[in-house]
Amino acid sequence: MRFHVITIFPESLDSYIHESIIGRAIREKKIDVRFYNPRDFVVVGKSQKDKDKPYLRVDDKPYGGGPGMVMEALPILKAVALAEKKLKNKKLKPKIIHFSPSGKKFTTAYAKTTAKKYADVILICGRYEGIDSRVDKILKTELVSIGDYVLTGGELPAMVVLDSIARQIPGVLGTFASLEEERISSSQFYTRPEVLLYKGKKYRVPKVLLSGNHKKINEWRESKKK
Numbered sequence: 110m111r112f113h114v115i116t117i118f119p120e121s122l123d124s125y126i127h128e129s130i131i132g133r134a135i136r137e138k139k140i141d142v143r144f145y146n147p148r149d150f151v152v153v154g155k156s157q158k159d160k161d162k163p164y165l166r167v168d169d170k171p172y173g174g175g176p177g178m179v180m181e182a183l184p185i186l187k188a189v190a191l192a193e194k195k196l197k198n199k200k201l202k203p204k205i206i207h208f209s210p211s212g213k214k215f216t217t218a219y220a221k222t223t224a225k226k227y228a229d230v231i232l233i234c235g236r237y238e239g240i241d242s243r244v245d246k247i248l249k250t251e252l253v254s255i256g257d258y259v260l261t262g263g264e265l266p267a268m269v270v271l272d273s274i275a276r277q278i279p280g281v282l283g284t285f286a287s288l289e290e291e292r293i294s295s296s297q298f299y300t301r302p303e304v305l306l307y308k309g310k311k312y313r314v315p316k317v318l319l320s321g322n323h324k325k326i327n328e329w330r331e332s333k334k335k
């Protein structure tokens with residue numbers, strides 16, 4: 110699968126995608142991540158106020174007034190058009206997600222379906238007050254929220270969604286059995302040492318986990334599921 114991330118802050122995501130499981134998935138070519146910066150599609154000099162600096166503004170005041178700025182449609186549309194030229198599978202339509210706190214709630218079920226149905230996912234990250242709504246109309250985006258809170262931008266949501274979809278792709282996790290939903294997991298985990306000494310107190314691993322009795326261990330894990 111190829112992820113195409115539309116963001117004015119690509120550097121903020123670069124280190125995350127190159128670490129750990131996602132980094133390995135990229136190195137093993139199981140997934141591929143490309144960035145497109147709307148600033149690269151701004152006409153330099155457009156109503157330039159400071160003559161000494163290149164004018165790469167992608168936002169402007171909202172029509173109708175109100176606080177905050179709105180990201181202009183054209184730089185985003187041009188960035189998406191470039192992404193559409195770089196699709197992994199040109200015969201399949203890409204999924205185009207636009208992050209918004211008022212969008213459809215992102216879930217594991219959503220990640221699973223997307224991983225099965227699509228070869229390309231375009232993730233549009235908003236900033237400021239958001240993006241000119243004509244982008245959604247033109248691109249028929251799906252508005253997606255990662256939770257009932259407001260962040261300063263769509264970059265963290267893009268990483269959440271990318272990470273969650275990527276782990277549904279066979280081979281991305283070391284063994285597919287590592288998927289939470291494929292095994293009996295719990296909200297409690299323990300590793301060495303068996304007895305942790307901290308500030309004069311001893312903290313032990315629950316006995317059942319040391320018993321070697323897998324039936325009992327599974328029952329214990331089920332009981333600890335939320």
Ligand code: SAM
Nearest residue numbers: 208209210235238239254255259260262263266
């Ligand atoms: N005025 C917007 C509203 O209330 O819907 C908030 C915009 S927010 C400050 C800037 C950007 O962050 C949004 O365009 C969106 O891309 C992203 N964002 C913030 N919270 C989010 C969430 N919970 N889920 C998905 N995206 C979010």
